[in-house]
Amino acid sequence: MHLSNTSKYTIRILAYMVKQKESSLISAKELSENLNIPYKFLTKIMTELVKVGFIESIRGREGGYKFLKKASEITVGDVLALFNDAIKNEECILGIDSCDVKEKCALHDKWIKSKVQLQKMFRESTIESIAGEGTKI
Amino acid sequence: MHLSNTSKYTIRILAYMVKQKESSLISAKELSENLNIPYKFLTKIMTELVKVGFIESIRGREGGYKFLKKASEITVGDVLALFNDAIKNEECILGIDSCDVKEKCALHDKWIKSKVQLQKMFRESTIESIAGEGTKI
DNA sequence: TTTAATTACTACTCTAAGGTAGTATTAAAT
DNA sequence: ATTTAATACTACCTTAGAGTAGTAATTAAA
Ligand code: SF4
Ligand code: SF4
Numbered sequence: 001m002h003l004s005n006t007s008k009y010t011i012r013i014l015a016y017m018v019k020q021k022e023s024s025l026i027s028a029k030e031l032s033e034n035l036n037i038p039y040k041f042l043t044k045i046m047t048e049l050v051k052v053g054f055i056e057s058i059r060g061r062e063g064g065y066k067f068l069k070k071a072s073e074i075t076v077g078d079v080l081a082l083f084n085d086a087i088k089n090e091e092c093i094l095g096i097d098s099c100d101v102k103e104k105c106a107l108h109d110k111w112i113k114s115k116v117q118l119q120k121m122f123r124e125s126t127i128e129s130i131a132g133e134g135t136k137i
Numbered sequence: 138m139h140l141s142n143t144s145k146y147t148i149r150i151l152a153y154m155v156k157q158k159e160s161s162l163i164s165a166k167e168l169s170e171n172l173n174i175p176y177k178f179l180t181k182i183m184t185e186l187v188k189v190g191f192i193e194s195i196r197g198r199e200g201g202y203k204f205l206k207k208a209s210e211i212t213v214g215d216v217l218a219l220f221n222d223a224i225k226n227e228e229c230i231l232g233i234d235s236c237d238v239k240e241k242c243a244l245h246d247k248w249i250k251s252k253v254q255l256q257k258m259f260r261e262s263t264i265e266s267i268a269g270e271g272t273k274i
Numbered sequence: 275t276t277t278a279a280t281t282a283c284t285a286c287t288c289t290a291a292g293g294t295a296g297t298a299t300t301a302a303a304t
Numbered sequence: 305a306t307t308t309a310a311t312a313c314t315a316c317c318t319t320a321g322a323g324t325a326g327t328a329a330t331t332a333a334a
Contacts, residue, residue: 001230001248002139002222005292008232015243027310041293047312060301061309076244085139093138095145096273104271106152107213110262111138114255121247134241136233142322164280178323184282197331198279 001118007085009037010045011076011127014054018071018131025064035137052082071131077122087119138255144222146174147182148213148264151191155208155268162201172274189219208268214259224256 012035017026028046032039046065050057056068080086090098093115094105101108149172154163165183169176183202187194193205217223227235230252231242238245 001224001251003230003232005232008230011244012231012233029310038293040295043311044293050311057311058301059299059311061307062302063300063310065311087138092273093140093145094149094273095140095142096149103273105273106267106271107148107262108271110258110267110270114251114258115138117254118251121251125244125247130243130247133247134243134245136229136231136240136242166280175323177325180281181323187281194281195331196281196329198277199332200280200330202281 003080003085004083006045007080007083009035009042010049010079010083011130012137013037013042013045013049014071014074014079014127015131016137017055017065017067018127023066025058025062025066027064030064048082071128072126074127075123076125076127076130077119080122086122087115089119140217140222141220143182144217144220146172146179147186147216147220148267149274150174150179150182150186151208151211151216151264152268153274154192154202154204155264160203162195162199162203164201167201185219191215208265209263211264212260213262213264213267214256217259223259224252226256 013031016031016035020026028039028043031037031046032042035042046055046057049055050065054067054069054074055065057063057065077086092099092105093107093111096105097103099108150168153168153172157163165176165180168174168183169179172179183192183194186192187202191204191206191211192202194200194202214223229236229242230244230248233242234240236245
């Protein structure tokens with residue numbers, strides 16, 4: 001699927017955060033070290049997640065990040081949409097104009113099934129629902 | 138899915154070519170104009186397709202390109218593999234090490250179904266089979 | 275034999291994503 | 305008050321993909 005690194009990192013960051021005790025703050029340092037994400041790049045992402053209202057930040061010593069929205073209300077699809085990685089309905093897989101069932105491209109019929117399934121999967125995968133799954137972080 | 142422009146162009150080029158009369162040569166100029174692909178970029182791709190043996194080129198005046206392989210023996214998956222756009226089995230969707238069912242990432246179980254379907258779809262889509270489909274070129 | 279039409283080659287430029295560096299700001303601990 | 309540990313901001317560097325420019329090589333037509 002070729003998600004951007006930013007999207008990949010964000011999904012892992014949020015999944016990691018939701019597994020920590022609620023109410024406890026999580027620092028960029030902890031995230032960077034445990035998730036193996038370049039510190040400076042991570043803080044850039046965190047600032048964006050704060051701006052968009054997924055998390056909130058407490059500045060200063062003993063500061064850190066915590067969820068603002070509930071993890072059950074943030075989906076993988078939301079993350080992808082935020083960083084422009086979502087599969088857009090109007091986008092033709094072959095890049096010919098915009099997707100239009102009345103004027104199909106050569107791959108349309110074959111692609112459309114996968115496309116719908118992917119969109120559904122991303123839309124239904126809340127951060128909460130994936131946080132328990134898997135062992136790798 | 139975010140295919141590279143190179144892959145998108147190539148699929149359209151090959152699908153276009155297979156619809157022309159066999160034995161007739163097709164020039165870069167014709168392809169560029171009819172498919173609306175930048176001429177210089179297109180010739181770069183064509184040279185690559187010649188090198189890899191999908192098509193052959195006849196140089197000089199009245200020259201052009203024609204298939205070397207049969208269109209029924211080239212799949213969309215082959216094209217994606219050529220330009221490094223294929224969905225690699227060993228690649229983790231979240232970019233954590235390599236894909237390993239014994240150590241899953243958070244998205245693994247949800248992603249794997251779409252992944253298998255996509256791979257199958259690309260593998261089974263021959264250029265010949267898609268050339269008839271769709272109206273847009 | 276010259277010209278025109280073609281592919282092939284080499285070497286750029288442009289852009290966005292990914293990543294890095296340094297500094298400012300904030301606020302608790304000391 | 306000072307120090308320390310944290311986030312925020314600004315500016316830059318690096319890389320790969322996309323695209324452009326110019327020229328060389330080839331070959332049929334005129
Ligand atoms: S394939 Fe058809 S539907 Fe899918 S994008 Fe291209 S045109 Fe639209
Ligand atoms: S999701 Fe699981 S299977 Fe899919 S890639 Fe990540 S680890 Fe491998």
